[in-house]
Amino acid sequence: MINRFIFFLNFFLFFTLGIFAQNSISVENNILYTNAIVFCNGTHHNIKSLIDTGSSVCLIDSTYAVDSCNIVLNESNLKLGNTAGKYIKSFIFDLDSISLSGITYSKIRCVVVDLASKGHNAPAFVLGGDILKRELWKFDLINGIMSQSEMPIKNVQSTLKWKNHDDYSDAFLNSIYFKGKIAGKKISRILFDTGSSRNEIPLEFDIEHTRQVDVKIGDVAQILTIKNACLCENVDLEIADVLCNVNFIKIDTKYPRVNINFLHDKSFVLDYKKKTLYILK
16 A cells, blocks of 8 residues: 555656746847756766757757767768758767756757857757657746646647748758748748847848848858848738747848747747647737
């Protein structure tokens, strides 16, 4: 009887903690962050991590991987590319596990990227779509909380459908592309990228800029540089029934890109299986 009681008590505690487990999140320079616990080679580290819908998989900085996680880097076994089609040699391996919001995932594929030496203002770890697609993650940007969403999803205010690599042959794995309008012009593909500090439109996009600004341009496949670019301010953005005004930078890119900014005062859920973003009341 006592053993049975202890069993049910442990089960209840496990179930309760699983439901209410949550992570703090923050938005810094329009980029979304949280903390994840990474286990590798007998070590574990609580790492400030970038939540990146613009990345297919998890990434770890090469210096951090070697110095802190004792990862031995062998010869390159992967070509890693960015959305502009540029590639670098990289290394892919399996982390022992990752713990996020009370949930632990074992044997997570992770790509080593030399971010620090390129001057990228990024944390040591990036949570990509491979992790984000595994749960119904709720992001409460008002209270700064990330947690598992209840099922069924309640209090839905808006439904934003997206398309990904299943729909576009040139789209990267686990990508999120909305359709909408920018400055009243219909756009069939708008990349949703929570790892981007700015909103972007192609150079040829027919809209007048308001002023010139210096911007830092760089990603996993190219060294960080400072370039002069055209800034378009207070541009109308419409995705489904979400209407807002955001700033865009004109840049050499194929498709427009929007970051977390258009959801800055909202709570939302990402459902990768249904390819839907739910904005909550």
